[in-house]
Amino acid sequence: MNKPNSYRPKKLVTTFVSIAVLLSVLSITTVSPALGSADIGDFLIPGNGYSVDYYRSYGEPTIEASVRGDPELERGEIADIQVMLVNKGMVEGMKRLNVNQNLIPDSKEELIAQAEMSAEKNCTTAKGIKANLISESDYIHIEPTTTPQIVDELKTGYIQPIKFTIRIDDNTPEGEYELKLPVTYQYQNNVRTITPNAVDIGLISDSVAFTQQYVTKEVTLPLHMSIKKEPRFEVSKISGSLKQGSTGLINVTYTNRGETSAEDAQAKIVVMKPLSTSKSTVRLGTIGPGESQTASFNIAAESGAVVKNYSVDSEVKYIDDDGKTKFSDNIKLNIPIEKSESRFSTTMIIGLLLALVFIYQIITVLRNRKNYSKNESGDEND
Numbered sequence: 001m002n003k004p005n006s007y008r009p010k011k012l013v014t015t016f017v018s019i020a021v022l023l024s025v026l027s028i029t030t031v032s033p034a035l036g037s038a039d040i041g042d043f044l045i046p047g048n049g050y051s052v053d054y055y056r057s058y059g060e061p062t063i064e065a066s067v068r069g070d071p072e073l074e075r076g077e078i079a080d081i082q083v084m085l086v087n088k089g090m091v092e093g094m095k096r097l098n099v100n101q102n103l104i105p106d107s108k109e110e111l112i113a114q115a116e117m118s119a120e121k122n123c124t125t126a127k128g129i130k131a132n133l134i135s136e137s138d139y140i141h142i143e144p145t146t147t148p149q150i151v152d153e154l155k156t157g158y159i160q161p162i163k164f165t166i167r168i169d170d171n172t173p174e175g176e177y178e179l180k181l182p183v184t185y186q187y188q189n190n191v192r193t194i195t196p197n198a199v200d201i202g203l204i205s206d207s208v209a210f211t212q213q214y215v216t217k218e219v220t221l222p223l224h225m226s227i228k229k230e231p232r233f234e235v236s237k238i239s240g241s242l243k244q245g246s247t248g249l250i251n252v253t254y255t256n257r258g259e260t261s262a263e264d265a266q267a268k269i270v271v272m273k274p275l276s277t278s279k280s281t282v283r284l285g286t287i288g289p290g291e292s293q294t295a296s297f298n299i300a301a302e303s304g305a306v307v308k309n310y311s312v313d314s315e316v317k318y319i320d321d322d323g324k325t326k327f328s329d330n331i332k333l334n335i336p337i338e339k340s341e342s343r344f345s346t347t348m349i350i351g352l353l354l355a356l357v358f359i360y361q362i363i364t365v366l367r368n369r370k371n372y373s374k375n376e377s378g379d380e381n382d
Contacts, residue, residue: 051192051211052099054113057120059091061156061187063129063219068161071225075232076170076329082163083181083223085131089124089156101195112193119191119210124156126185127214133164133223134180139172142179154185170329172227174259179223189215231265232258233316233328236292244340245303252333254284254316255292262287262318267295269333270313274302284316301337309334 068082094117101109132148135141143165151160190213236255242248254267265284271277282295312335316328 051194052101053097053190053192054099055117055120056095056097057091057123058093059089059123061087061089061124061126061185063087063126063183063185065181065221065223067223067225072228073168073225074228074230075168075172077168078165080163080165082161085151085154085160085162087126087154087156087158091121091124094120116191116193116210123188126154126187128152129154129183129185131162131181131183134182136180137177139169140177141167143167168227174227174229176224176226179225181221181223182218183221184216184218186214186216189213229259230320231256231260231262231318233331235331235333238333241338242299242301242335243338244301244305246340247298247300250297250299250335251294252297252314253292253294254287256287256289259289260321261289262316265316265318267314267316269297271299274305275310276300299335305337307337307339309336
């Protein structure tokens, strides 16, 4: 009759211990695999008899990056650049740890150890990769909507392309530029095998199970690109005059501020009313770096043109070092229209009036003298 009473406390103790073990294992198996940290100490390492470590692996992901295709860009260009991420990580070695579980036959335990060793080989796989392209140059800009790029997983020996959009300023100096690619990822740092003790209390099935520990790593990878050498034109001088209702010669001096020569260069202007021209293109010839050539344009202004500066579009067509026909960026010319001079000045008008008065006086005197002479002749005849 006393047997049930003695059994109840034992059952309560067993239940209490099982619950405690359950909470301990759950904290190990759910929290540890889910979170990554650069410090292994941040994890709850499965200890207290519920996991063992048969092997320690040596190796981790090695992420490298390069720009696919020609990394030479042009000024003013908006380009999509494709970056190739490659994982060259290798398992450098395995260390067998001295573990002996008394509840498992040696032959079976060796199979379990081999399974953990196989799982350890995943240490070179990078997971949750985030790559963020950064430009430290004031001339090169990264399109914000294209960075960062996310890659779920990259196994060793595999390549993953990612794409960014960049914009090059028109006045970017030629030369080599370096972009930075900070890459953050996680990788498996250790694998532990759950012991049969967890099986005995019904927490897991009678099969091999593991807990994985992850760490987070960040590397900054350099990406190199260059800005192509090419002619770069600006207008260094405008001379000549243009008046309302007349045609004038406007001289425009083009200077090559670039690094290479422009062969067979031609200057072109585009004018609109109230301006016009009979010849909009003038040949300049070859213009070397730092050299200038002047183009003369005959431009006519309508008589009703407003006196002000008129903006005229201009460009230079040329052949580059590769034998390709290129066009410069649009260059604005400010051409002033001056007020036309009156054909008769005030002084001329006054002088003309005085001359007319003088002539009128002479005519009047001569007429009066003639009349006087006639009168004298008539008196003598009488």
